[in-house]
Structures are given as C-alpha cells and as structure tokens.
Amino acid sequence: MTERRRLDRVAIVGASLAGITAAESLRTRGYGGSITMVGAEHHRPYDRPPLSKRLLQGTWEADRTQLRSAEALAGLGLDWRLGQAAVALDPTTREIRLADGGTVGYDAALLCTGTTARQLPHPTPLRGIHTLRTLEDAVAIRAALDRAPRVAVVGGGFIGAEVAAEARRRGLAVTMLEALPVPLSRGLGERMGRLCADLHVRHGVDVRCGVTVRGFDGDAGRLSRVLLSDGTTIDADLAVVGIGSAPATDWLAGSGLLVDDGVVCDPFCRSSAPGVYAAGDVARWHNGLFGVQTRIEHWTNAREQAIAAVATMLADHGAGGEPTPYSPVPYVWSDQYGSRIQVAGRPSPHVDAVRVVHRDDATDATVALYRDGDTLIGALAINAPKLLLPYRRMIADRIRWEDALTAC
Numbered sequence: 001m002t003e004r005r006r007l008d009r010v011a012i013v014g015a016s017l018a019g020i021t022a023a024e025s026l027r028t029r030g031y032g033g034s035i036t037m038v039g040a041e042h043h044r045p046y047d048r049p050p051l052s053k054r055l056l057q058g059t060w061e062a063d064r065t066q067l068r069s070a071e072a073l074a075g076l077g078l079d080w081r082l083g084q085a086a087v088a089l090d091p092t093t094r095e096i097r098l099a100d101g102g103t104v105g106y107d108a109a110l111l112c113t114g115t116t117a118r119q120l121p122h123p124t125p126l127r128g129i130h131t132l133r134t135l136e137d138a139v140a141i142r143a144a145l146d147r148a149p150r151v152a153v154v155g156g157g158f159i160g161a162e163v164a165a166e167a168r169r170r171g172l173a174v175t176m177l178e179a180l181p182v183p184l185s186r187g188l189g190e191r192m193g194r195l196c197a198d199l200h201v202r203h204g205v206d207v208r209c210g211v212t213v214r215g216f217d218g219d220a221g222r223l224s225r226v227l228l229s230d231g232t233t234i235d236a237d238l239a240v241v242g243i244g245s246a247p248a249t250d251w252l253a254g255s256g257l258l259v260d261d262g263v264v265c266d267p268f269c270r271s272s273a274p275g276v277y278a279a280g281d282v283a284r285w286h287n288g289l290f291g292v293q294t295r296i297e298h299w300t301n302a303r304e305q306a307i308a309a310v311a312t313m314l315a316d317h318g319a320g321g322e323p324t325p326y327s328p329v330p331y332v333w334s335d336q337y338g339s340r341i342q343v344a345g346r347p348s349p350h351v352d353a354v355r356v357v358h359r360d361d362a363t364d365a366t367v368a369l370y371r372d373g374d375t376l377i378g379a380l381a382i383n384a385p386k387l388l389l390p391y392r393r394m395i396a397d398r399i400r401w402e403d404a405l406t407a408c
C-alpha cells in the first residue's frame with residue numbers, strides 16, 4: 001500500500017544491524033526529519049557474528065563489537081530510546097507504545113526487532129545452560145568456557161558449530177547433539193552436511209546425531225549431566241543450546257499486522273499496515289528471484305533489506321525514487337577451526353540436487369553447486385571464497401545448470 005503522507009517522523013524499532021543501517025540510509029538519501037531509534041537492549045548497536053567467534057576466543061572485548069563509533073552515531077542525529085522495548089503498535093493512530101508507558105508517534109515505522117534464541121522445552125533452574133544471541137550471552141559463555149568445563153553443544157547449526165570449535169581450540173571435551181541424522185542436512189543435504197560435520201569429528205568433537213535432549217540433571221544447582229532421548233546421558237558442566245531462533249513479534253499481538261513466522265511483507269518490504277515496513281531477521285517477504293515467501297537470518301540480508309525498506313519508504317512518501325522489489329541472493333558465512341564455510345542462494349537438501357565441482361583434499365577447499373530443475377539455485381564453499389563469487393552472480397542471473405557447470 002503506498003503512502004502520500006508527509007514524512008517527518010520515522011520510528012525504527014530494533015537498534016541493531018538492520019536498524020542502524022536504515023538510519024544511515026535515511027540520512028544518506030537526504031531525509032532530514034526526526035528518527036527515533038527504539039532498542040530493547042541498553043547497548044548502542046553492536047555486531048553479532050563476533051559474539052560466537054572473536055569474543056568467545058577472547059581476542060575481542062565487548063567494545064570492539066560496536067557497529068559504529070560514538071562520533072558516527074552522533075552525526076546521525078537520532079532520538080535514542082535504549083533499554084526500552086516497544087510493547088505495542090497502533091497503526092490507526094500511528095503510535096508505538098514503550099515499556100515505560102511512553103509513546104512514539106510516526107509517519108513511517110521500520111520494524112527491525114530480529115529474533116530471540118529458541119529454548120528447549122525443559123525449564124530448569126540449573127546454572128550452566130546457555131543460549132547465544134546477545135552480548136551478555138557471549139560474555140557469560142566465555143566466562144563459563146574459562147572454567148574449562150565439559151561442554152555439550154545442543155544443535156549442529158552454525159552457532160553451535162562455532163561454539164564447539166572454540167571449545168575444542170581450548171582443548172575442552174565437547175559433545176555435539178543433533179536431532180537430524182546429519183547436522184545441517186535440512187539446508188545443505190546429507191552429503192554436504194556430513195562434510196561440514198566431519199570438520200568437528202576431525203577436531204575431536206563427539207558428534208551424536210538422531211538424538212534430542214530429554215532433560216538436564218545437576219549437582220548443587222549446577223548442570224552436570226544432559227539426558228538424551230536414546231536413554232544415554234552425557235557428563236557436561238556447560239550446555240550451549242543452539243536450536244535456532246524465533247522472530248521477535250510477540251509485541252505486535254493486537255496491532256492487526258499480519259504476522260506469520262515474522263512480519264509478513266510484500267516484495268517491497270511493506271507490512272500489511274500503511275506506513276509500516278520491516279527488515280532483517282524479523283521480516284518475511286516474497287523474494288521474487290526464487291518465487292518464495294522467505295525469512296532470512298543472515299547478516300548481509302539485514303543490511304541489504306534495511307536499505308531496500310528505506311528506499312521503499314522514501315518512494316512511498318514521495319521523497320524520492322520508485323519502489324523496486326527486494327529480491328536478493330541470500331548469503332551467509334561461518335568460521336570454524338580456521339575454515340570458512342559460505343553459502344549463497346537457496347541450496348536444496350535433495351540428494352540429486354547437489355554436485356561437487358571443486359575439491360582439494362590438501363586444503364579442504366570445496367565448492368558444491370545446487371540445482372532446482374535446470375537452474376542453478378545455490379552454492380556452498382568451504383575455504384574457497386574466490387571460487388564462490390562468480391556463482392553468487394550466476395545465481396542472481398538465474399543461469400542454467402548446465403551453463404553453471406561449464407562456466408568456471
């Protein structure tokens with residue numbers, strides 16, 4: 001739905017990567033009105049990828065994760081409302097209510113509230129069980145790792161994998177628990193999932209697949225054992241639960257906004273309410289490049305979608321340009337044991353969809369391509385960033401599978 005209302009007041013909810021990118025983009029594109037930045041956390045915007053990498057390793061302290069310097073932030077002229085969760089949005093009065101009872105009025109609002117870490121369905125008061133989403137989470141896990149515990153990583157996704165890699169770098173005993181038959185197989189297929197899991201096995205992680213956590217057991221209020229669905233137990237003093245995340249949309253209940261595994265948007269990042277847009281991990285929209293309704297929890301998408309949503313917002317309000325659909329090639333990376341894993345596009349788990357087109361046993365360098373019918377749809381690279389680049393472009397160009405196989 002397009003707007004022809006004046007744009008004098010923009011409210012951004014979620015003061016993280018998508019939020020700060022949007023604020024910068026508004027200013028860069030000449031918007032001179034007010035920008036209110038509402039953030040549930042007390043921190044200025046900080047970066048999450050280092051939380052499971054350099055911060056856990058101890059090579060970075062918390063202040064290095066800041067996304068922008070104090071001077072750069074001051075230059076944006078934002079009205080900061082940090083440590084204030086938005087608790088309601090009224091699209092009729094165009095007001096956002098904050099936890100302290102205050103309100104923020106808007107002509108346009110951009111929702112960038114990201115996700116929260118999923119928890120296991122076993123509430124327990126035991127100490128030693130963590131999830132990893134925020135700076136505080138990372139600092140707490142690092143402190144726990146410093147006590148040299150036995151570590152259980154629940155979930156073989158990228159965040160769990162990075163925690164496992166850091167724990168092994170420290171020489172700790174690590175068990176990785178994965179409900180699927182092969183870690184990452186739902187996204188990358190069994191063959192490539194196994195290749196990624198082999199990294200952990202080679203570095204001494206006890207990788208157990210096809211098991212789920214049944215509960216936890218402890219001594220003197222501390223975790224000491226993880227109870228598994230196959231009846232076995234694992235001795236562990238630290239459990240890091242990395243079983244995915246859920247879009248932070250609870251506060252929108254009652255707003256009338258269409259929410260379905262994220263804020264549902266059109267191809268231009270517009271929500272179902274006039275003047276309300278969404279970007280980053282919380283947004284679910286139609287990606288016309290692949291013809292799918294999708295939500296992406298990747299760093300690059302949070303940046304690119306924030307810029308796209310701002311472009312739509314300005315165009316809708318007659319403040320420049322024409323709206324264009326947001327149709328990116330998804331991209332994510334992960335660093336484990338000094339190896340870089342990169343995924344572009346939308347890999348398919350189907351067994352006949354994948355073809356390894358490059359493999360060097362000496363360096364582990366691997367490139368695998370994925371097809372959807374006769375079209376290149378995704379690519380996985382391990383230790384081969386330069387080789388991945390042209391495939392990212394080919395995926396964007398919807399190149400034919402046969403052409404992709406002969407191109408590089």
Ligand SMILES: Cc1cc2nc3c(=O)[nH]c(=O)nc-3n(C[C@H](O)[C@H](O)[C@H](O)COP(=O)(O)OP(=O)(O)OC[C@H]3O[C@@H](n4cnc5c(N)ncnc54)[C@H](O)[C@@H]3O)c2cc1C
Pocket residue numbers: 013014015016017018019038039040041047048049050051052084085086087112113114115132133134159248251279280281282296297298299300302331332333334335
């Ligand atoms: C440990 C970790 C490692 C990662 N590593 C990688 C990586 O290597 N590569 C990669 O591509 N991606 C990685 N990611 C994912 C990447 O960090 C996210 O995609 C990115 O942070 C999304 O940005 P965002 O601004 O959409 O949301 P978020 O960064 O989640 O920020 C949302 C913000 O909104 C706030 N908020 C929520 N609800 C409210 C409310 N009601 N009112 C006000 N504020 C609210 C939250 O407190 C938060 O500060 C990693 C994520 C984590 C957690």
